[in-house]
Amino acid sequence: MSLTQSQIAKQAGVSRGTVDRVINNRGHVDPGVEKKIRRIIKKEGYHPNRASVQLMRMKKPMRIGVLLQSVESPFMRDLLREVESVRSKMRAEGTELLVYPNQGSNVEEQICILNEMEDACVDGIAVTPLEEDRICDRLRSISARIPVITVNRDMPDSGRMCYVGQDSFQSGCACAGLMNVLIHGHGRVLTIIGPPFNRSHQSRYDGFVREITACYNGIEILPAEQGYDNVRIAHNLVYKMLSEDKKINGIYFAGNGQAGACDAIRELGLKGKIHMVCHDLTEDNVSNLKDGVIDFLIDQDVRAQAIRPLEILTDYILTGSKPDKELQLTMINYRNIYNI
Numbered sequence: 001m002s003l004t005q006s007q008i009a010k011q012a013g014v015s016r017g018t019v020d021r022v023i024n025n026r027g028h029v030d031p032g033v034e035k036k037i038r039r040i041i042k043k044e045g046y047h048p049n050r051a052s053v054q055l056m057r058m059k060k061p062m063r064i065g066v067l068l069q070s071v072e073s074p075f076m077r078d079l080l081r082e083v084e085s086v087r088s089k090m091r092a093e094g095t096e097l098l099v100y101p102n103q104g105s106n107v108e109e110q111i112c113i114l115n116e117m118e119d120a121c122v123d124g125i126a127v128t129p130l131e132e133d134r135i136c137d138r139l140r141s142i143s144a145r146i147p148v149i150t151v152n153r154d155m156p157d158s159g160r161m162c163y164v165g166q167d168s169f170q171s172g173c174a175c176a177g178l179m180n181v182l183i184h185g186h187g188r189v190l191t192i193i194g195p196p197f198n199r200s201h202q203s204r205y206d207g208f209v210r211e212i213t214a215c216y217n218g219i220e221i222l223p224a225e226q227g228y229d230n231v232r233i234a235h236n237l238v239y240k241m242l243s244e245d246k247k248i249n250g251i252y253f254a255g256n257g258q259a260g261a262c263d264a265i266r267e268l269g270l271k272g273k274i275h276m277v278c279h280d281l282t283e284d285n286v287s288n289l290k291d292g293v294i295d296f297l298i299d300q301d302v303r304a305q306a307i308r309p310l311e312i313l314t315d316y317i318l319t320g321s322k323p324d325k326e327l328q329l330t331m332i333n334y335r336n337i338y339n340i
Helices: 005-012 016-023 031-044 050-059 074-085 087-092 107-119 133-143 168-182 199-215 231-244 258-267 283-290 302-319
Strands: 062-068 095-101 124-127 148-151 162-165 187-193 219-221 248-253 275-279 296-299 327-329 333-335
Touching: 005 016, 005 031, 016 031, 062 074, 062 107, 062 302, 074 087, 074 095, 074 283, 074 302, 087 095, 095 107, 095 302, 107 124, 107 133, 124 302, 133 148, 148 302, 162 302, 168 199, 168 248, 168 275, 168 296, 187 199, 187 231, 199 219, 231 248, 231 258, 248 258, 258 275, 258 283, 283 296
Parallel strands: 062 095, 062 124, 124 148, 148 162, 162 327, 187 219, 187 248, 248 275, 275 296
Antiparallel strands: 296 333
């Protein structure tokens, strides 16, 4: 039979209240004492009664803060919608979601929202972090008291409990393989990246370049162009490059703005002649995939990125159970016109 909290307290030489604070992640326990208690919990296989804990939470709901950055982009907008879709269900189960959709890349604004969530006494935080040192420092401070999960973009040095999202580097490698097949191992590829602050987009690009350079020496990669995730900028950039360089036969988008590039390809009468590989199953991308302007999309599972962090935080807050892996990676799914 599983130990009681009182028996764990006796083994650890502490009060039952101290054990309760550790089990329910309420802090204010000496790190050495907490480590000893958790060692006993693991050894004895103790699991709190989830039903009773959840009943307690119905009287005093747990609060999970969700900060999604760059919600003006199509994928993050879809991610926000998926989070919002479970708000009512989670409230009925005793969890209040405090959702903070934020635009752009203002570091001070993100820090302000993190401070607001901490002041609201949230029990856990899921965040798409801006990749900047001040954000990392702030998250490191918060994560010492509150469990933090990074979503879509990782920040390994922030003290976060885990990351939920795609392996961006490997995703870029996968796109390189697809491009090689599409252009039969020969040609010039225009690459377009996102804003400088988005390291996950940069990591996609790095993976793409590494794989092309290492494996496909018949393909020339043109210097990366900055599209700023903007449809208009992407349109003008692609229109100009394709007009000036007739040897380009492939485009790889590591960021957003693909709809503008597709429009430019149509306007130039190059549909079917320029092969494009990009990311995310957004509405515009799916439409352009079906129309044959985009050849392949890499789906990073928006539903999993929305729901999995909430499940992990809920389990941890209720039972103290940490995820089995630090990197909770979503699949790299290939989509083309035949499996959309």
